[in-house]
Amino acid sequence: MHIAGLSSYIVSLIIMAGIYAVLSLGLNIQWGYTGLFNIGIAGFFCIGAYTSAMITTPMPSGIYAKYVHQLFGLNLPFVFGLLGAAIAAGIIAFLIGIPTLRLRDDYLAIATLGIAETIRLIFNNEQWLANGPRGLMGLPQPLHSLVSERNYNYIYIIIVIVIMAIIYLAIEKAIRSPWGRVLRAIREDEGSASMSGKDVFNFKMQSFVFGCMVMGVGGALYAHYTRSITPTVFTPLYGTFIVWIMLMAGGSGNNKGAILGAFVIWGVWVGTKFMTDFLPPYLQSRAPYFRFLIIGIILEFILIYRPQGMIGEEKSVSKLME
Amino acid sequence: MLEVKNVEKHFGGLKAVNGCTLSVQEGTITGLIGPNGAGKTTLFNIITGHLKPDRGEITFLGQRIDGLEPHQIFARKIYRTFQITREFAQMTVLENLMIMPYRQLGEKIWNTWFRSSAVRRQEKEILEKALDVLEFVELIKLKDEYAGALSGGQKKLLEVARSLMADPKLVLLDEPGAGINKTLMKKLVTKIEMLKDEKNITFLLIEHDMNLVMNLCNPVIVMSEGRKLAEGRPEKIKKNPEVLDAYLGGQYR
Numbered sequence: 001m002h003i004a005g006l007s008s009y010i011v012s013l014i015i016m017a018g019i020y021a022v023l024s025l026g027l028n029i030q031w032g033y034t035g036l037f038n039i040g041i042a043g044f045f046c047i048g049a050y051t052s053a054m055i056t057t058p059m060p061s062g063i064y065a066k067y068v069h070q071l072f073g074l075n076l077p078f079v080f081g082l083l084g085a086a087i088a089a090g091i092i093a094f095l096i097g098i099p100t101l102r103l104r105d106d107y108l109a110i111a112t113l114g115i116a117e118t119i120r121l122i123f124n125n126e127q128w129l130a131n132g133p134r135g136l137m138g139l140p141q142p143l144h145s146l147v148s149e150r151n152y153n154y155i156y157i158i159i160v161i162v163i164m165a166i167i168y169l170a171i172e173k174a175i176r177s178p179w180g181r182v183l184r185a186i187r188e189d190e191g192s193a194s195m196s197g198k199d200v201f202n203f204k205m206q207s208f209v210f211g212c213m214v215m216g217v218g219g220a221l222y223a224h225y226t227r228s229i230t231p232t233v234f235t236p237l238y239g240t241f242i243v244w245i246m247l248m249a250g251g252s253g254n255n256k257g258a259i260l261g262a263f264v265i266w267g268v269w270v271g272t273k274f275m276t277d278f279l280p281p282y283l284q285s286r287a288p289y290f291r292f293l294i295i296g297i298i299l300e301f302i303l304i305y306r307p308q309g310m311i312g313e314e315k316s317v318s319k320l321m322e
Numbered sequence: 323m324l325e326v327k328n329v330e331k332h333f334g335g336l337k338a339v340n341g342c343t344l345s346v347q348e349g350t351i352t353g354l355i356g357p358n359g360a361g362k363t364t365l366f367n368i369i370t371g372h373l374k375p376d377r378g379e380i381t382f383l384g385q386r387i388d389g390l391e392p393h394q395i396f397a398r399k400i401y402r403t404f405q406i407t408r409e410f411a412q413m414t415v416l417e418n419l420m421i422m423p424y425r426q427l428g429e430k431i432w433n434t435w436f437r438s439s440a441v442r443r444q445e446k447e448i449l450e451k452a453l454d455v456l457e458f459v460e461l462i463k464l465k466d467e468y469a470g471a472l473s474g475g476q477k478k479l480l481e482v483a484r485s486l487m488a489d490p491k492l493v494l495l496d497e498p499g500a501g502i503n504k505t506l507m508k509k510l511v512t513k514i515e516m517l518k519d520e521k522n523i524t525f526l527l528i529e530h531d532m533n534l535v536m537n538l539c540n541p542v543i544v545m546s547e548g549r550k551l552a553e554g555r556p557e558k559i560k561k562n563p564e565v566l567d568a569y570l571g572g573q574y575r
Binding site: 170173174177178179181182184185187188189191192193194195196197198199200206210313315316317318320 | 370372391392393396397401402404408409410411412413414416417420421422424425426427428429430431433434435438441442445466468484488
């Protein structure tokens, strides 16, 4: 492989890992710090991607209007797409949270899992909403005119890293403060937290909505990277479970761990693709399943031998005074 | 200070609390005793908002508090500890204390981003107070340990420390003496008495250790079958024949 080819390959790898790191950071707010069992990440990822797509593309006109249907098309800049994605994911999270966050944890898990699939199927089946199974194409990319098409990813990698860093810093700041201390207390013992004067439902809602907004941003970053989205991307496997593995591997309750886990697991995921190329032809068609098997085995090893992940939670997290 | 009037709570056919009426006077350490199943802990749960009473009313400093949520009860300056301590295990002792003050600035996520210097200032005050309290309960050396790593007795002290951080007017203690050794017990008793005298905190405590109750509490309220059976000075309660029948089984006669 040429050097240029290799470096562009690495760039695309880092972009995808960075997008997954954003999802993993969102999950870390919910699971790592608050103990909210959200297994519907794909749903918020999906909402973020579609919302941003429709905010940044124009409404199809002329001949296109016959073939492409979408609920709205605002033709606004990328930044509005990101904000819109966060807001839409946050609103949906709020609505799901009202009935489920008062109940025991397992109900939230069941509800989020079901709703994520429902969201995907709605996008798949409702043509008028976002063009059904054919999805949306030709999404604009920010600062595209600066470089040639071939080198655009060198711009996008910076955008992804900067947004990931902003999200990381915002979460760190909040978690190191009394706000994060309350979330961790809720994770440890809800009853005791409410006895300590904390409005548990309210804080769980804030954590859930904030985490889902971050996931929505992850969806927007993904949509503008691939430039076309279809509902098939947002399956539980690619949208939810791989993110869980990333957080578990990196270290639940540690934001650096959430990012590290995303990069390592995405590296393993992509790396195993190379390995399966060496398989004999009759096994090639089964290659994706081997890769899932490898990821699954890694997860088992982590859970048994290093349940806290590569870098676990720090002992004292409320660090404002140090 | 605290008035419980005709409170009832049923679980199916079981009348756990059955027309209970009692009151706690300000500045006392009131003992609440009674045989297992008398409804003591259920009453605690009702007072602190974990359960809603089916009937009756509860007032605290003249205001109705029955039916409020636990965090609203906390806001009225009532704190309770649990029979089995419920510390935040994976947080340090210091963090367990610093979480207590009500409505901290930094509990609003906007403030953590946009008013961080004010949050920091308040955090510093809370830290200093927490260190003082840890000094008082003699847990200062353990401040950076996980709360879950403390011994049973140290956890009881931690509960007392946590209640102090909340500046309560009334503290409900559910079996503070259960499962701790004599030395720690003495320490706990001294601390409770000091707090009553110096900080004017009123205590209502459930306890099965009669020595502790007789030494520490005045008055003592006896509950049986979901209602108040008797109330009085400990030495009187010891001799009350009804109480002996219901509770002590007669061997103290």
